[in-house]
Amino acid sequence: MPHIEVNNDFPGIRGLMAFRPETAEPLAALAEVLLRDNEGLTRGERELIATRVSYLNDCFYCHNSHGELACLYLDGDRELVDQVRKDYRHADISDKLKALLTIASKVQQSGKAVQPEDIAAAREAGATDKDIHDTVLIAAAFCLFNRYVDGLGATTPTDLSTYPPRARQVAERGYGSHIYSTAQPIR
Amino acid sequence: MAHIDLGNDLPGIRGPMAYCPETSKPLNELAEALLRDDNNTLSRGDRELIGTYVSYLNDCFFCQNVHGSLAQHYMECDMSYIDAIKANPAATVLSDKMKALLSIAGSVQKSGRSVTASQIEKARALGATDREIHDTVLIAAAFCMYNRYVDGLATWAPQDRQFYVDRAPRRAAEGYLDYDLHK
Numbered sequence: 001m002p003h004i005e006v007n008n009d010f011p012g013i014r015g016l017m018a019f020r021p022e023t024a025e026p027l028a029a030l031a032e033v034l035l036r037d038n039e040g041l042t043r044g045e046r047e048l049i050a051t052r053v054s055y056l057n058d059c060f061y062c063h064n065s066h067g068e069l070a071c072l073y074l075d076g077d078r079e080l081v082d083q084v085r086k087d088y089r090h091a092d093i094s095d096k097l098k099a100l101l102t103i104a105s106k107v108q109q110s111g112k113a114v115q116p117e118d119i120a121a122a123r124e125a126g127a128t129d130k131d132i133h134d135t136v137l138i139a140a141a142f143c144l145f146n147r148y149v150d151g152l153g154a155t156t157p158t159d160l161s162t163y164p165p166r167a168r169q170v171a172e173r174g175y176g177s178h179i180y181s182t183a184q185p186i187r
Numbered sequence: 188m189a190h191i192d193l194g195n196d197l198p199g200i201r202g203p204m205a206y207c208p209e210t211s212k213p214l215n216e217l218a219e220a221l222l223r224d225d226n227n228t229l230s231r232g233d234r235e236l237i238g239t240y241v242s243y244l245n246d247c248f249f250c251q252n253v254h255g256s257l258a259q260h261y262m263e264c265d266m267s268y269i270d271a272i273k274a275n276p277a278a279t280v281l282s283d284k285m286k287a288l289l290s291i292a293g294s295v296q297k298s299g300r301s302v303t304a305s306q307i308e309k310a311r312a313l314g315a316t317d318r319e320i321h322d323t324v325l326i327a328a329a330f331c332m333y334n335r336y337v338d339g340l341a342t343w344a345p346q347d348r349q350f351y352v353d354r355a356p357r358r359a360a361e362g363y364l365d366y367d368l369h370k
Contacts, residue, residue, distance in 0.1 A: 003307045004317035020321055022224065026216035033209050058300060103339075111338025112246065119190045129191035133203065133340065137210055140335035147328035150299025151291075152321065 003153040010180055011157050011166075012061035013149050017180035024180060027145075031175040034138050035069075040130050044073030045097055046138060048084050049104045053139045055085040056108045059146035061156040068167035096125040100135040107139035162186075190341045197368060199249035200333060202342045205368045214333070218363040221326050222254075229319055231359075232261030233285060236272065237292045237326045243273040244296045247334035249344035254330075256348075256355035266352060284313040288323045295327035 006019040017024035035046045047070035054062035063085065070081045083091040088101045099122035106113040114136070122132055149156075157163070165185040169178075193206040204211035222234045235258035242250035255269045262268075272279050276289040287310035294301040302324070310320055337344075345351070358366075 003302065003304065004320050016321070020318070020325075022220045022226075023217060023322075023325055026213040026220060029213035030210065030217065033213065037209070057298065107335050107339045110245065111335040111340075114190065114339045114341070116190065116341075130207075132191050133207060136339040137203075137207075137336055140332040140339060143335055144328045144332035147295050147299040147331055148325055151295045151302045151324040151328060152299075153302070153304075 001153065002155060003151075006154075009155075010184060011162070012065065012154050013145060014180040014184070016148060016152055016154055021177070021180075025177065028175045028177060028179070030141060031145075034134065034141060035066075036174055037134070040128060041100075041134055042073070044070055045100075046134070047073060048081065048093075048097070049101065049135055049138045050142050051081060052084055052088060052101055053104055053108045053142040054146050056105060057143065057146035057150075059142075059150055060158075061149050061154065062142065062146050064160060064163050065166065068163045069170060072164075072167050072171050094125070096122065096127050096131070099125045100127055100131060103132065103135050104139035107136055108143060111136075111140070188341070189343070190339075193340075193342075195369075199253065199342050199344050200337050201368045203336060203340055211368075214336075215363045217329060218333075221322060221329060222257075223362050227318075227322065228316065229288075229322060230261065232258050233288075234322070234326055235261060236269075236285070237289065237323055238330050239269060240273055240276065240289055241292055241296050241327045241330040242334050244293060245331065245334040245338075247330075247338055248346075249337050249342065250330065250334050252344070252348055252351040253354075253358070256351040257358055259352065260355040260359050266348065282313075284310065284315055287313050288315060288319065291320065291323050292327035295324055296331060299324075299328070 006015045008015055008018045010018050035050065036043055047066050050066040051063050051070050054066060067081045071078050074080060080091060088098060103114055103118050103122060106118060119132060165187050169185045189202060193202045195202055195205045197205055222238060223231060235254050238254040239251050239258050242254060259266055259269050276286050291302055291306050291310060294306060307320060
């Protein structure tokens, strides 16, 4: 049960967005540009960063929602996604992504935790300034989304089979208002 | 020196905002809807105060001074009162409802999971509506983003606090949409 009466049955952040469309609109627009921009980082890399930060914030709804999206973009490699959550340093991903996940993990603690050597390591592994910018802002944004979901006790489906249909919906149609204004996909 | 080359020497969040207009647009739209839109039973001062308190807890110098100055402007008080609220809201003359909302915001700063049902019940018993509780949580969560964006990129911040106080009336008048980042 959410802490507030949201007057709808949508799961997770979708129920909160339907409750307050005025703030939902910029939140969805932010997710769209940060997670679906094809320039620089891939959609899969962006969703992996989101998954890792959500996992560190212990947000079940977000790390499973975005983990499923990452999985879709990575051709179904669920094991890899899980390793990025828990032990990305040993995952089969590029050194650049590892360095960016280090930055994201620091941002999760505090902006001030990011050190010049973290930035230098990412740059050395091939990250551009824009990659670093996007990583910091994706990590920061999930410190928002995760707190929004859990701070209001949003409804969190525990049945993991309900996550892939919503992930497919977002992969196909993006983070627009349809995610909190139309019937939730069940397959 | 910021961690990346922003291509400008603007202070605080204005640096990365000018660097990346695509993300700055929804970031500013969110701030306008949450902090400034007058279709809200929480005053602008109340909402800026929540942003200030969370920025203080996150130790973000730029944000706590920008938003503290705006709160001071709307509340028609001085910065020493804002500083007293930051240090210990419970010891001030704020309304009990605002104290309860700031307590929720303080929990959100730690983690969404830190918010307890009894904190929510208390706020509600003191007259807070569901929408006020919603907005409090989202403002607190949003500043956990803005603060990390500002400090995670190591942007610079003017150290003279009067700089922020002087700018507050204009920031209040212009709002968060369509203002000139370079002025």
